[in-house]
Amino acid sequence: MSAEPDTEIEEELPPQELVLDGWHRARGARMVEFAGYMMPIQYEGIMAEHLWTRTHAGLFDVSHMGQLSFTGEGLDAALEAIIPASIASLALGRQRYSLLLDEEGGILDDLMVSRRPDDIYMVVNGATKYDDIGWLIEHLPDDVTMNLMDEHALLALQGPEAVVALSRLVPSVEGLFFMQCAGFAWQGHDLWVSRSGYTGEDGFEISLPAEAAEAFADALCAQAEVKPIGLGARDSLRLEAGLPLYGHDLSPEISVIGADLGFAILKKRREAGGYIGHARVARELAQGAPVKRVGLGIEGKxxxxEGAEIYAGSTKVGTVTSGGHSPSLGVPIAMGWVDAAYAATGTALEIEVRGKRLAARVAPMPFVPHHYHRQPS
Known part of the structure; x- marks a missing residue:
């Protein structure tokens, strides 16, 4: 079967609007295009919003993320054939960090997966969600059903006072520990709440019906502890926390072990394999990864x-993948990929910026300690 070539140039689709687009604009948000959506980058300023989240509670609209639900016979085994997480041992109300890998072990996306009473719930990155859906459709058996929950919004409340503010609206959420999740109700609407986030602080992610999002955001921001926070501060917070961003610090060229994400693969799955990309994971567990993701402390101001080249003397040894000023520390910090021989903490390097070489050292991550509310061991 043949077809005539399509000579028409595809028009680029305009960015989509979040359910809370008008809500953000009414609060003075500066909107930018990100991951195919118009997103709030800041309200009163990135520095102020960053520091507010570190000391109080910030509300982030992350409804651009892909929320997926899975049901069907043999679901656990079907998902374990695709992702390296241990789904069979994932208990009700528990959440795990995992990844989608390609056949060569490169990272297609990172994600969160949790078990709910009637399904498996997964959150994937907004910029890759449609590619992820295509990959999952290709590899899941016919008796597994996947649903894109595009009728739901996703909000993240982050910071040391998040639990105080949220528990006023949703009593009992304080009983959750880090990476635990449960269903709750608010004014007749079902919520799925996990104690997790992308800032290094204690906090929650709340999935709720889109029609309830504005009233719920209003109720949260009516709390003295809470302010709306934009993408700019979300990025600086996650960088301080040493958390990678897909499409920048992670990509199909990057491996799980080199990315220092081996913790996401439990021992049983490391040994047994059985998931897409396992061969590269096993090889690099045994032999080491040729390049590694590292933190970088930079001298000066x-x-x-992203994109700045990293040198050891005259030899290029890596590339900066994320970088900026740390509002909490008052110094520049960065994350990057370097050849494994230069990845040890304390290794002296140089970064080329605007024709100048900046002195830098490999630094341990996180740059700012995590403050997760972990269950006592």
């Missing part, structure tokens, strides 16, 4: 941004 000039930050190094």
């Amino acid at each position: 000039l930050p190094a941004r």
Whole structure:
């Protein structure tokens, strides 16, 4: 079967609007395009919003993320054939970090997966969600049903006072520990709440019906502890926390072990394999990864941004993948990929910025300690 070539140039689709687009604009948000959506980058300023989240509670609209639900016979085994997480041992009300890998072990996306009473719930990145859906459709058996929950919004409440503010609206959420999740109700609407986030602080992610999102956001921001926070501060917070961003610090060229994400693969799955991309994971567990994701402390005040080249003497040994000024520490920090021989903590390197070489050292991550509310052991 043949077809005539399509000579028409595809028009680029305009960015989509979040359910809370008008809500953000009414609060003075500066909107930018990100991951195919118009998103609030800041309200009163990135520095102020960053520091507010570190000391109080910030509300982030992350409804651009892909929320997926899975049901069907043999679901656990079907998902374990695709992702390296241990789904069979995932208890009700528990959440795990995992990844989608390609056949060569490169990272297609990172994600969160949790078990609910009637399904498996997964959150994937907004910029890759449609590609992820295509990959999952290709590899899941016919008796597994996947649903894109595009009728739901996703809000993240982050910071040391998040639990105080949220528990006023949703009593009993304080009983959750880090990476635990449960169903709750608010004014007749079902919520799915996990104690997790992307800032390094204690906090929650709340999935709720889109029609309830504005009233719920209003109720949260009526609390003295809570302010709306934009993408700019979300990025600086996650960088301080040493958390990678897909499409920048993670990509199909990158491996799980080199990315320092081996913790996401439990021992049983490391040994047994059986998931897409396992061969590379097993090889690099045994032999080491040729390049590694590292933190970088930079001398002086000039930050190094994504794409800046990293040198050891005259030899290029890596590239900065994320970088900027740390509001909490008052110094420039960065994350990047370097050849394994230069990845040890304390290794002296240089980063080329605007024709100048900035002195830098490999630094342990996180740059700012995590403050997760972990269950006592």
